[in-house]
Amino acid sequence: MKILILGMGNPILSDDGVGLLAAEKLRGRITGADIASSTMIGLSLFDLIIGYDVLFIIDALISQNGHVGRLKKIKQRNGYGTLHLFSSHGLNIFDLMKLGRRCGYAMPHLAEIYGIEIESPAIFSEKLSPALHERLPVLVEKISADINACLGKFSNDTKPRRKFSFPDN
Amino acid sequence: MSRKITIDPITRLEGHGKIEIFLDETGKVRDAYWQVVELRGFERFCLGRPAEEMPRIVPNICGVCPSAHHMAAVKALDDLYDVEPTPAARLIRELEYNAFYLEDHYIHFFFLAAPDFVVGPDADPKERNILGVIGKVGKEIGMKVIEVRKRNRDIIRHIFSKAPHPEGGLPGGVPRGFTEQDRKWVKETALFSLDFAKFAVQLFKDVVLANKSYVDLILNDAYKLKTYYMALVDENDKAAFYDGQVKVIDPEGKEYVRFHPRDYDRYIGEWVEPWTYIRLTHLKPLGWQGLKEGDGTSLYRVAPLARLNVAQSMQTPLAQKEAEIMFDTLGGKPAHHTLATHWARLICALQAAENNVAIAEDPRLTSKDIRNMNLKLKKKGVGCVEAPRGTLFHHYETDDQGILTKVNLIVATQNNAAPICLSIKKAAQEFVQGTDVKEGFLNRVEMAFRAYDPCLSCATHSLPGAMPLEIKIKNHEGTVIRELIR
Numbered sequence: 001m002k003i004l005i006l007g008m009g010n011p012i013l014s015d016d017g018v019g020l021l022a023a024e025k026l027r028g029r030i031t032g033a034d035i036a037s038s039t040m041i042g043l044s045l046f047d048l049i050i051g052y053d054v055l056f057i058i059d060a061l062i063s064q065n066g067h068v069g070r071l072k073k074i075k076q077r078n079g080y081g082t083l084h085l086f087s088s089h090g091l092n093i094f095d096l097m098k099l100g101r102r103c104g105y106a107m108p109h110l111a112e113i114y115g116i117e118i119e120s121p122a123i124f125s126e127k128l129s130p131a132l133h134e135r136l137p138v139l140v141e142k143i144s145a146d147i148n149a150c151l152g153k154f155s156n157d158t159k160p161r162r163k164f165s166f167p168d169n
Numbered sequence: 170m171s172r173k174i175t176i177d178p179i180t181r182l183e184g185h186g187k188i189e190i191f192l193d194e195t196g197k198v199r200d201a202y203w204q205v206v207e208l209r210g211f212e213r214f215c216l217g218r219p220a221e222e223m224p225r226i227v228p229n230i231c232g233v234c235p236s237a238h239h240m241a242a243v244k245a246l247d248d249l250y251d252v253e254p255t256p257a258a259r260l261i262r263e264l265e266y267n268a269f270y271l272e273d274h275y276i277h278f279f280f281l282a283a284p285d286f287v288v289g290p291d292a293d294p295k296e297r298n299i300l301g302v303i304g305k306v307g308k309e310i311g312m313k314v315i316e317v318r319k320r321n322r323d324i325i326r327h328i329f330s331k332a333p334h335p336e337g338g339l340p341g342g343v344p345r346g347f348t349e350q351d352r353k354w355v356k357e358t359a360l361f362s363l364d365f366a367k368f369a370v371q372l373f374k375d376v377v378l379a380n381k382s383y384v385d386l387i388l389n390d391a392y393k394l395k396t397y398y399m400a401l402v403d404e405n406d407k408a409a410f411y412d413g414q415v416k417v418i419d420p421e422g423k424e425y426v427r428f429h430p431r432d433y434d435r436y437i438g439e440w441v442e443p444w445t446y447i448r449l450t451h452l453k454p455l456g457w458q459g460l461k462e463g464d465g466t467s468l469y470r471v472a473p474l475a476r477l478n479v480a481q482s483m484q485t486p487l488a489q490k491e492a493e494i495m496f497d498t499l500g501g502k503p504a505h506h507t508l509a510t511h512w513a514r515l516i517c518a519l520q521a522a523e524n525n526v527a528i529a530e531d532p533r534l535t536s537k538d539i540r541n542m543n544l545k546l547k548k549k550g551v552g553c554v555e556a557p558r559g560t561l562f563h564h565y566e567t568d569d570q571g572i573l574t575k576v577n578l579i580v581a582t583q584n585n586a587a588p589i590c591l592s593i594k595k596a597a598q599e600f601v602q603g604t605d606v607k608e609g610f611l612n613r614v615e616m617a618f619r620a621y622d623p624c625l626s627c628a629t630h631s632l633p634g635a636m637p638l639e640i641k642i643k644n645h646e647g648t649v650i651r652e653l654i655r
Binding site: 043 | 210211213214226228229235276280298299300303308311312315318319322334
């Protein structure tokens with residue numbers, strides 16, 4: 001089973017790049033998983049994700065009444081959108097999956113999208129805000145535990161079809 | 170009582186902007202503004218950094234057209250270090266830039282424009298997307314779009330180390346060339362792209378031009394705007410994407426000025442209005458004349474339609490033939506029909522594809538002489554390319570150590586920002602009457618700006634998310650009297 005953990009974000013927009021940093025810190029912690037990052041959106045993700053069986057995504061998120069560093073599972077039905085998976089210039093991640101399947105590509109199973117709440121996506125900096133920087137190790141631990149638990153359930157199924165959900169924290 | 174309609178945020182537009190439409194007391198559109206509500210700051214972020222970092226930094230300015238910023242930065246470094254790329258390096262850069270044009274223009278056409286013209290401007294928004302397009306024209310087309318894009322991205326990746334964001338640009342050359350073994354796959358990609366480019370133009374004729382209501386929409390006066398036009402042309406006055414002189418024509422089609430990109434600040438003025446974060450550009454010698462078209466305007470437009478209007482002809486035979494068909498259909502040159510920008514976009518892609526077939530066969534492609542190291546820092550450099558969305562300028566100044574002391578970018582969406590306001594106003598005047606507006610009619614207003622393929626990430630030099638469409642109708646005191654959410 002080929003597993004991809006994809007971090008998304010912009011490395012020069014401070015907290016916006018938290019998905020990239022979190023994915024990088026997971027390197028070596030998830031057995032057999034490849035780690036990749038993308039600053040692009042929409043159709044560009046095809047190049048990265050086709051060929052994998054299972055996909056986990058980590059991205060920045062801004063929601064109403066959210067607090068910095070909160071981890072949120074993104075589902076199609078719950079109305080949340082992370083900052084890079086819902087481009088108006090292309091496709092959102094769910095439509096991207098549909099498009100791929102409709103065109104006959106073997107799309108990976110989108111196991112989970114982790115949205116990390118940030119304060120602002122419009123501050124130019126190569127560093128995280130102090131609050132998010134402090135919170136990052138905890139977030140990485142949580143995401144790592146989640147992914148490992150999820151993969152444990154997939155371990156005997158090379159083509160996972162069922163999504164496993166975890167309670168929001 | 171006057172009314173205000175707000176379309177916020179706009180769909181299928183990168184970045185966060187909103188449209189406000191003001192109605193008079195009889196319910197007719199009095200005015201319309203396209204507002205950009207994000208603050209720019211990218212230029213300041215770059216100060217104090219070594220100039221040679223710019224090709225690595227600027228592609229991150231947005232997730233839509235990194236290759237255009239990358240190439241403009243590389244060319245600004247050529248100028249800053251007073252160095253000419255070797256002939257092979259220039260050829261390889263043009264190959265990469267044409268590859269970028271192909272992937273970018275087809276994304277726009279099939280993902281952003283085709284939903285309006287293939288699925289229909291009044292279709293259910295849930296169907297008015299690429300999935301709806303594929304439902305109409307077949308999944309094979311979707312597969313071809315994905316394939317042509319992937320193959321051209323392989324060219325970008327090969328030259329500049331990384332796609333989606335190219336990062337390896339160097340003054341005076343390119344970081345990686347091609348071998349004779351590589352030539353085979355480059356040629357296959359070029360020929361595949363040319364086949365697709367011909368197919369895409371034919372699809373436009375079969376699906377859009379064969380439908381009278383769509384042709385009427387394109388020719389509708391609501392989508393006409395008489396402005397100046399700006400684009401790059403080569404030494405033979407043909408449409409150029411990678412390099413050339415900046416040429417401007419007036420609304421009647423006469424040449425107004427032609428200048429070296431280095432002189433951009435003599436001819437391009439930037440104007441600040443309190444209602445938007447975009448600095449609105451205009452022709453500086455004419456002064457800021459406000460949001461006005463026709464006689465007395467100082468506004469110009471860029472992007473594919475401008476490229477075809479400005480150039481005497483296209484560089485390649487098939488693209489030229491299609492341009493002639495387009496101008497015959499539109500009633501001559503210059504064409505002011507904003508929605509024809511989609512047609513022009515496909516013709517530009519065709520030129521890019523034809524040129525890459527020629528480059529793939531050029532003996533210089535596999536030369537090892539891909540870097541001119543004769544660098545001399547002259548502390549000021551300007552780079553200019555035709556970005557897919559229009560003319561793009563990067564202007565850098567440094568100290569004696571090559572550390573950036575000034576950065577100024579003029580991006581395509583900035584060039585088009587004031588005309589976009591006017592286009593929205595004209596479309597709104599045609600399609601909006603009072604507050605009881607159907608979704609499809611508001612989409613027709615959105616079509617007026619979508620043709621420009623505006624990208625707010627670049628224009629504000631900030632970053633945006635994207636959200637569903639919200640329409641707010643407010644009275645003159647700002648009270649929301651009606652709200653629609655897609």
